[in-house]
Amino acid sequence: MLEKTFGSRKANTIYQERVGAYGIGFDHEQKIPVVMTPLLDGRTGCFLPGGGIEHNETHAACIIRECLEEAGLHVIPRELICKIDYYHFIEQTRTNIYGIGYFYTMEIKGVVSEPTEKDSVLTWLTLAEVKERLFFPHQIWAVEQAFQHHGR
Template structure:
């Protein structure tokens, strides 16, 4: 399942592929809180990096956790304008998995791992497409 958000303007976009994990424990989901808001754990792929390797690296950088990725859930993309990047086109793939253990302090000190009840965070992610992916993770 894939969904497109936003409206593509007649402009040159910066395309950025990324992969993210949605760790669910009961009615809660593990997310990172930053000064901008809530985000899923994950980020942009580096050169020649696999989706799973990206999630493993980003979870260590953002939360200091090792992870286990179990399955692909969905993907989405959006067309938007970013304050520093300009016209931005993130393309994100979402996976279900779990946080295994904390093995280091996070390198990104403005990111804090939080376990938040789905009903509290529903529709409140920084990116609308990440809210949509969360909804897919909690569909019965």
């Protein structure tokens, strides 16, 4: 498993820790599902499906739940590709985040419902589009690792 840190811890700064699990899948055209959601500043952000682990759930359970909630996708998490630590400041809420993300490949079984999370929209991007549109650089790096790992 690969590990990488994005950003750095600033001295005398309090961080809110967030542990999450995320899925990276490919359809028959090698496109990747991403979730588009409005940001607080009016722009739209693109993110890998996944999110914070709730109530001691497993990484796999988190990915399955989040994919269904955010995108209406039925998925099967497969292989852990990388663990990424990242430091991020959220301007709108003035919050310092220390994120610990686990990124897995996933098998996409299909779209089974509409997203239950308000304002979440599923879209499918090529690798080139992912590099341009994903909001977080660490998520772009994770997708690149998944592509390299599976020889896509």
